[in-house]
Amino acid sequence: MSKLSEIKRAWWKEAVVYQIYPRSFQDSNGDGIGDIRGIIQRLDYIESLGIDVVWLNPIYCSPNDDNGYDISDYRNIMQEFGTMSDFDELLSGMHQRGIKVVMDLVVNHSSDEHKWFKQSRSSRDNPYRDYYHWWPAEKGEPPYRWSYFAKSGTAWKYEEQTNAYYLHYFSEKQPDLNWENPQLRAEIYDMMHFWFKKGIDGFRMDVITFISKHEGYPEFPEEIQGAKMIDWYAKGPRLHEFLHEMNREVLQHYDVMTVAEGPGTKTDNVLQLVDENRQELNMSYHFDHQSIGVGERFIINEDYQNLVKFKTILSEWDEALSKHGWNTIYLGNHDFPRMVTRWANDSPQWRTTASKMLTTFLLSMRGTPYYFMGDEIGMSNIKFDHIGDYQDLMTINWYNLTKEEGGNIKEFIDSHKLCARDNARTPFQWDKSKHAGFSQSAPWIKVNPNYVEVNVANQQDDPLSELNYFRQMIKLRKQYLTLIYGRYELLLPDHEKIYAYLRELDEEQLLVILNFSDETSSFQSDKINGLKQAEVLINNYKNYICDINEVVALQPYQSIILRLR
Numbered sequence: 001m002s003k004l005s006e007i008k009r010a011w012w013k014e015a016v017v018y019q020i021y022p023r024s025f026q027d028s029n030g031d032g033i034g035d036i037r038g039i040i041q042r043l044d045y046i047e048s049l050g051i052d053v054v055w056l057n058p059i060y061c062s063p064n065d066d067n068g069y070d071i072s073d074y075r076n077i078m079q080e081f082g083t084m085s086d087f088d089e090l091l092s093g094m095h096q097r098g099i100k101v102v103m104d105l106v107v108n109h110s111s112d113e114h115k116w117f118k119q120s121r122s123s124r125d126n127p128y129r130d131y132y133h134w135w136p137a138e139k140g141e142p143p144y145r146w147s148y149f150a151k152s153g154t155a156w157k158y159e160e161q162t163n164a165y166y167l168h169y170f171s172e173k174q175p176d177l178n179w180e181n182p183q184l185r186a187e188i189y190d191m192m193h194f195w196f197k198k199g200i201d202g203f204r205m206d207v208i209t210f211i212s213k214h215e216g217y218p219e220f221p222e223e224i225q226g227a228k229m230i231d232w233y234a235k236g237p238r239l240h241e242f243l244h245e246m247n248r249e250v251l252q253h254y255d256v257m258t259v260a261e262g263p264g265t266k267t268d269n270v271l272q273l274v275d276e277n278r279q280e281l282n283m284s285y286h287f288d289h290q291s292i293g294v295g296e297r298f299i300i301n302e303d304y305q306n307l308v309k310f311k312t313i314l315s316e317w318d319e320a321l322s323k324h325g326w327n328t329i330y331l332g333n334h335d336f337p338r339m340v341t342r343w344a345n346d347s348p349q350w351r352t353t354a355s356k357m358l359t360t361f362l363l364s365m366r367g368t369p370y371y372f373m374g375d376e377i378g379m380s381n382i383k384f385d386h387i388g389d390y391q392d393l394m395t396i397n398w399y400n401l402t403k404e405e406g407g408n409i410k411e412f413i414d415s416h417k418l419c420a421r422d423n424a425r426t427p428f429q430w431d432k433s434k435h436a437g438f439s440q441s442a443p444w445i446k447v448n449p450n451y452v453e454v455n456v457a458n459q460q461d462d463p464l465s466e467l468n469y470f471r472q473m474i475k476l477r478k479q480y481l482t483l484i485y486g487r488y489e490l491l492l493p494d495h496e497k498i499y500a501y502l503r504e505l506d507e508e509q510l511l512v513i514l515n516f517s518d519e520t521s522s523f524q525s526d527k528i529n530g531l532k533q534a535e536v537l538i539n540n541y542k543n544y545i546c547d548i549n550e551v552v553a554l555q556p557y558q559s560i561i562l563r564l565r
């Protein structure tokens with residue numbers, strides 16, 4: 001039994017984070033690209049959700065090779081998105097509404113168009129040379145490193161100018177910054193102070209687990225090849241030293257939240273990042289559940305919706321962070337498919353019910369929920385048939401590599417209908433007018449044709465809509481601290497269709513039952529007493545059936561939270 005009096009409460013533990021991908025939220029000037037003034041126009045909507053924190057994907061100057069994750073100036077705003085005064089207005093508009101703002105911190109790499117890199121690549125003795133990782137060609141070819149987005153597959157790019165290779169774990173236009181250099185670290189800390197002094201409330205730290213590279217770039221063991229290298233990238237010898245330093249130099253001076261994007265982080269090492277006694281970061285989010293049934297280049301297999309694996313992974317993560325640190329919960333973001341497609345069912349018959357079920361899950365787990373814009377109205381994958389419709393360099397590069405290798409293109413296109421990142425990046429669906437109310441002109445990426453039905457205007461005043469269910473679920477989470485801090489206990493771990501768990505705090509006991517399938521499924525557990533008398537806190541159907549033996553029959557994608565005591 002958990003006791004509230006023994007728990008260290010914090011605003012970021014009690015917050016619901018809503019993620020805005022600015023490029024796709026609202027266009028205000030008719031260029032087909034979302035922008036800051038567009039977000040300002042929608043502040044009342046954002047406030048109406050009841051969320052506490054907005055995480056903004058990068059809005060800094062960028063040539064947009066990777067939609068803003070290639071930054072050419074950390075202290076200015078991307079022209080397409082607006083100006084610094086627009087940003088200041090946005091920040092104060094959020095704060096007036098009691099909403100905190102978390103920005104993306106992208107410091108594993110910069111853009112190759114950043115002035116640091118322009119200097120660095122110009123000569124071997126330039127003062128900025130050591131801001132990046134270089135391998136002199138006279139030493140021969142550098143040891144192989146895998147790259148997420150490289151056109152050729154390797155993370156080293158040769159430059160004639162200085163006869164050397166530079167390292168880029170992501171695209172060629174995203175050279176990795178050299179954290180070994182104290183001057184570079186000081187510049188980054190200074191830039192972080194700049195944003196905190198403006199009043200932002202935290203950072204989501206892009207692939208922060210990759211910042212420390214292994215000295216001398218040794219060959220990795222034979223079994224650590226391809227995408228497996230990610231786990232090694234996350235084990236750089238100086239990672240924790242750097243994060244301690246960042247904490248000491250910057251973070252501890254403000255009341256802010258930090259969350260690591262933690263690829264390569266596992267349950268056995270996450271505490272090194274987020275244990276509160278270690279003064280590094282507050283939270284981290286992992287990729288373990290997202291990898292279920294997804295292989296290299298996002299080719300999926302039959303495990304794609306394996307609920308038993310999903311429950312096992314999420315329960316292990318809860319356990320790992322149950323005593324120290326704090327967990328995060330998310331089902332999708334701008335790097336993953338739409339949650340209703342990925343984890344449930346996006347058919348017109350079930351989309352609404354299934355979205356509500358997933359919302360129940362996200363907002364009833366222990367850990368800070370990160371909720372991706374558009375999921376609250378049940379937006380689903382666009383599922384492009386043609387490679388020409390994709391904008392994401394990752395999909396395009398992988399497609400080209402697959403083609404060059406004579407690989408299976410049909411399998412690639414089919415898998416990417418389910419997994420490609422662009423599925424989550426299509427314009428937000430506000431109403432049924434042309435371009436879904438997102439823009440006056442054709443958007444940078446196609447709108448999902450289902451916008452005619454799936455949109456905010458349709459749902460705003462409908463008490464049974466996904467949107468209003470989301471608002472209701474947020475209220476419930478705030479009303480019952482048990483949903484935030486309560487101990488989590490998984491029930492029926494081997495059930496293939498039902499995910500059920502208890503949440504307990506002091507004398508209160510809540511039971512969450514979720515049917516992850518399109519069939520009626522029954523729930524029974526001898527760990528539960530008094531089901532018949534339980535109070536229903538929320539239900540995405542009108543009723544639920546519980547027989548005299550306390551067996552609950554759940555309708556397809558039904559979700560219920562019961563208060564047992």
Ligand code: NOJ
Nearest residue numbers: 066069106170206207335
């Ligand atoms: C993770 C970001 O979420 C993703 O969108 C980006 O492509 C990579 N990091 C590289 O910055």
